[in-house]
Amino acid sequence: MLKVRGISTYYGNIEALHAVSLDIAEGEIITLIGANGAGKTTTLMSICGLTPPRSGDIEFHGQSVVGMKPDRIVQMGLVQVPEGRRIFPNMTVLENLELGAYLRRDRQGVRQDLDYVMDLFPILAERRTQMGGTLSGGEQQMLAISRALMAKPKLLLLDEPSLGLAPLVIKQIFEIIRKINQEQEVTVFLVEQNANQALKLAHRGYVMENGRIRFNDTADRLLNNDLVREAYLGL
Amino acid sequence: MEYFLQLFSSGLTRGSIYALIALGYTMVYGIIQLINFAHGEIYMIGAFVALIVSGVLTIYGFSGASILVFAAVVAVIYAAAYGYTLERIAYRPLRGAPRLSPLISAIGMSIFLQNYVLLAQTPDFLPFPALIPEFEFIEPLAHIIGSAELVILTVSTISMIALTALIKYSRIGKAMRATQQDMHMARLVGIDVDRVISVTFVIGSVLAAIGGVLVGSYIGQINFYIGFMAGIKAFTAAVLGGIGNIPGAVLGGLVLGLSEAFAAGYISSAYEDVFAFGVLVLILILRPAGLLGRAVKQKV
Numbered sequence: 001m002l003k004v005r006g007i008s009t010y011y012g013n014i015e016a017l018h019a020v021s022l023d024i025a026e027g028e029i030i031t032l033i034g035a036n037g038a039g040k041t042t043t044l045m046s047i048c049g050l051t052p053p054r055s056g057d058i059e060f061h062g063q064s065v066v067g068m069k070p071d072r073i074v075q076m077g078l079v080q081v082p083e084g085r086r087i088f089p090n091m092t093v094l095e096n097l098e099l100g101a102y103l104r105r106d107r108q109g110v111r112q113d114l115d116y117v118m119d120l121f122p123i124l125a126e127r128r129t130q131m132g133g134t135l136s137g138g139e140q141q142m143l144a145i146s147r148a149l150m151a152k153p154k155l156l157l158l159d160e161p162s163l164g165l166a167p168l169v170i171k172q173i174f175e176i177i178r179k180i181n182q183e184q185e186v187t188v189f190l191v192e193q194n195a196n197q198a199l200k201l202a203h204r205g206y207v208m209e210n211g212r213i214r215f216n217d218t219a220d221r222l223l224n225n226d227l228v229r230e231a232y233l234g235l
Numbered sequence: 236m237e238y239f240l241q242l243f244s245s246g247l248t249r250g251s252i253y254a255l256i257a258l259g260y261t262m263v264y265g266i267i268q269l270i271n272f273a274h275g276e277i278y279m280i281g282a283f284v285a286l287i288v289s290g291v292l293t294i295y296g297f298s299g300a301s302i303l304v305f306a307a308v309v310a311v312i313y314a315a316a317y318g319y320t321l322e323r324i325a326y327r328p329l330r331g332a333p334r335l336s337p338l339i340s341a342i343g344m345s346i347f348l349q350n351y352v353l354l355a356q357t358p359d360f361l362p363f364p365a366l367i368p369e370f371e372f373i374e375p376l377a378h379i380i381g382s383a384e385l386v387i388l389t390v391s392t393i394s395m396i397a398l399t400a401l402i403k404y405s406r407i408g409k410a411m412r413a414t415q416q417d418m419h420m421a422r423l424v425g426i427d428v429d430r431v432i433s434v435t436f437v438i439g440s441v442l443a444a445i446g447g448v449l450v451g452s453y454i455g456q457i458n459f460y461i462g463f464m465a466g467i468k469a470f471t472a473a474v475l476g477g478i479g480n481i482p483g484a485v486l487g488g489l490v491l492g493l494s495e496a497f498a499a500g501y502i503s504s505a506y507e508d509v510f511a512f513g514v515l516v517l518i519l520i521l522r523p524a525g526l527l528g529r530a531v532k533q534k535v
Contacts, residue, residue, distance in 0.1 A: 050422060074425035086420040088413050099413050102406075103425040151425065 001026045001187055002047070002078075002155055007056030007066075009039075009046045016042045018211045019056065024155065029181050029188040031198040031219070033232055034208035040191045041083055043208070044157050048080050049073045060155070075103050077154030081161065083191075085144040089133025093124055096132045096143055100150030110150070117146035120176060138169035145173070149180065155187045156180070162194045170194070174201050195232040199223045207232065237378060242500040243493070244380040244388075248453070250492020251391035255446035256469035257476070257484040258398065259439025265415045265479035266435050268334065272341040273321055274443060275466020276348035277314050279459065281444025282451040283352060285310040286363055293364065303366035307448045311441050317348075318440025319433055327429065345466075352459040360458045363451040387449045394445055395485055398438070402481065407434055415479070471515050477528020486526055490514065 004022040008015060017039050024030050034040050045051040047058055049070040058065050065073050088096050097117065101110045118125040121142040127135065135143060141161055148156055158177065162170040174197055181188050192198035199205050199219045207215040207228060215228060222228050256278055263271045285306040292302045325344045329337045367383040402408035414421040414431045422428055450465070451457050472491045476483025491511050498510030518526060 048423060050419070069427065070422040071425040071427045074423070080423050082420065082423060086417055086423075088416045088420065090416055091409075091412060095409065099409060099424050099426075102410065147424065 001061060002189070003057075003059040004043075004047065005057045005059070007046055007053035007058060009042050009051055009053045011042075011051070016211055017046065017053065020208075020211070020213055021056075022206060022213070022216075024187060024189055026187055027181075027185060028204065029177070029190060029202045031190045031192055031202035031205045032208055033192055033195040033198055033205060035232075036193070038208040039211040040208055041159055042211075044080055044082075044159050044189075044191060047073075047157065048078065071103065074151060077152065078157070079148045079151045079153035079155070080157040081144045081148045081159060083159040083163065085137075085140045087132035087135065087140045087143055087147075089131065091132055092129050093132060093135070093143055094128045096147050097124075097150050100147035102151075104150075104152065109152070113150055113152065117149050120149075120179070121146060138165050138173075141165060141169070141173055142176075145176065145180075149184070149186075153186055155189060158188065158190045160191060160193060162192065162197065170197065177201065195228070196223075238500065240379045242496045244384055246493035246496030247489065248384040248387050248492070249495060250472075250489035251388055252446045252450055252465075252488075253469050253472040253491050254485040254488025255391050255394060255442045256465055257472040257488045258395070258481065259443050260470050260473040261476070261478055261481060261484040262411075262435050262439050264473070265481075266411065266418075266432060267326070267330075267337075269326065269337050270341065270470065271321075271326075271436075271439075272338070272466065273325070273344035273348055274439065275462035275464075275469065276345050276352075277318055277321070277440045277462070278443040278447040278450075278465055279352065279457070279462030280317055280348065281310040281314040281440075281447030282363070282457045282461065283356060283447075284313040284444075285366075285448040285451055286361060286457060289364055289366060299366065299368045302364075303368075303448070303452065306366065307445065310444045310448050314440040314444030314447070315437045318436040318443075322433055322436040327432075345463075349459050349462065356459065358459065360456045363455055363457050365455060366452040367449075383453045387453060390445065390449060394442055398442070399481070401438075407431070411435060468511065471512065475515055475518055475525055477525025480525065480527045483525055483527035490526070 002024040004020060006019040006021055007017055008019055009017040020043060032040050032043065042051060046053045049065065049068055052066055060076055060078055065076070088099065097114060104110055123139055124143060124146060127139065132143060145161065161173050177188060177190065178201060180186050190198055190202060199222055202219045205217065205219050205222045206213050207222065215222060215225065217225065256274065259274045260271060263269055288306040288309045289302045292305060321344055325340045326337050329340055367386045370382045373380065373382055373385060402411060410421065410426045410431050413424070413426060414428055418428055468491060469488070472487035473484045475490060476487025491514065494514045495507040495511045499507040
């Protein structure tokens with residue numbers, strides 16, 4: 001579904017990604033773990049067209065997306081929930097959700113999906129007329145995921161959805177991610193620092209260090225890999 | 236009392252023109268944090284296009300109101316094209332550059348457009364025909380408010396209501412608000428941010444051109460330099476209301492227009508600018524973010 005082939009991305013003259021390659025197949029939950037500054041967010045931004053790679057190629061459904069404008073990439077079904085959630089603060093919950101469906105023309109489908117996400121997170125239905133900026137961190141994360149779902153993604157990219165949330169809320173969010181993957185048949189690419197929980201949820205994982213992929217294996221094996229256990233799981 | 240009302244209506248008229256122009260400054264600032272110093276020139280060009288069109292139409296024997304409407308439509312289209320082009324050639328290539336670069340580019344475009352009109356037209360003041368017809372029904376109130384003032388107030392009110400509705404309810408309006416609040420995220424939900432910025436410039440230019448046509452007809456003369464002072468005043472109005480804030484631009488324009496009119500009427504017209512900018516200084520001391528500007532509180 002998504003093939004990332006040896007991409008290198010730069011910020012000015014600084015090479016943030018060194019020949020990164022990834023493969024994501026339809027229906028999978030793939031996680032990318034690594035420390036702060038390893039290049040995880042840059043990888044997502046490169047895929048979404050916000051910081052296009054200088055070399056290498058990114059193919060989505062067999063079509064290269066390198067150099068495409070971000071809105072065209074969203075249109076293809078590659079949708080990101082960015083780090084820090086980035087809710088539009090002075091718009092209502094409902095308006096935030098409507099903006100998620102900005103590129104869609106099928107009103108009927110949009111209405112159905114609105115019902116679906118409100119069902120998934122009933123708190124959003126309760127707060128529909130409240131400004132996005134006044135929600136709690138957990139509620140904002142739920143809104144951010146729902147907003148992305150409103151775009152009808154084929155591949156959902158999640159950047160640290162657990163950041164700054166209480167353990168109980170993290171658990172709830174991860175369960176929803178699993179549910180979305182199974183019920184909506186959305187492929188998930190999950191970027192996390194919370195390696196333990198991410199690997200328990202995912203089918204396969206990539207471990208990133210200093211802009212390079214260090215390991216790539218099934219989630220079970222990564223969980224039992226001594227180097228990964230020591231460096232990322234603190235065991 | 237009558238004198239007061241007379242000053243009040245002339246203050247409101249001026250103020251609503253300032254507001255029309257200030258909206259362009261504030262919308263552009265809200266989205267790309269740029270003070271578009273060439274915005275006053277778009278207003279001036281709008282007035283010039285209307286003058287030329289009305290001259291031609293007068294030769295062909297059209298009259299009053301029909302000329303006004305037609306001249307305004309052509310001026311609006313022209314100004315929109317200028318605003319769009321301005322953004323494309325002077326600001327878009329500098330997207331991502333340090334903030335000072337587009338600012339200098341804006342000042343350059345302002346000087347360029349002034350001198351272009353100076354050379355293409357004339358350095359002198361040109362008489363602008365009174366296109367706004369005299370209404371008979373307003374005769375009994377003529378000592379308080381004239382036909383021209385009434386038309387200006389009505390047209391600017393309608394324009395502002397239309398703008399508010401556009402921003403609140405339309406798809407492009409939502410995209411504009413989203414871009415203003417978080418441009419990065421706007422891209423991630425699939426908004427073509429470049430297009431939103433273009434539309435913002437076009438809307439601002441349309442409002443400025445409407446202002447230009449109305450003022451030309453109201454004051455009765457224009458030259459290449461009218462955009463400069465109007466631009467400074469409108470910019471002041473935008474800052475007064477809280478730059479980036481749309482109702483703020485309207486409020487700022489009205490406060491500025493009224494304080495000018497009262498200063499001119501009760502003290503001396505030589506002091507109107509002193510008063511206008513004095514109000515600005517005072518408000519910025521008491522409320523640095525402007526009348527309606529506010530530091531938005533947000534949970535993280």
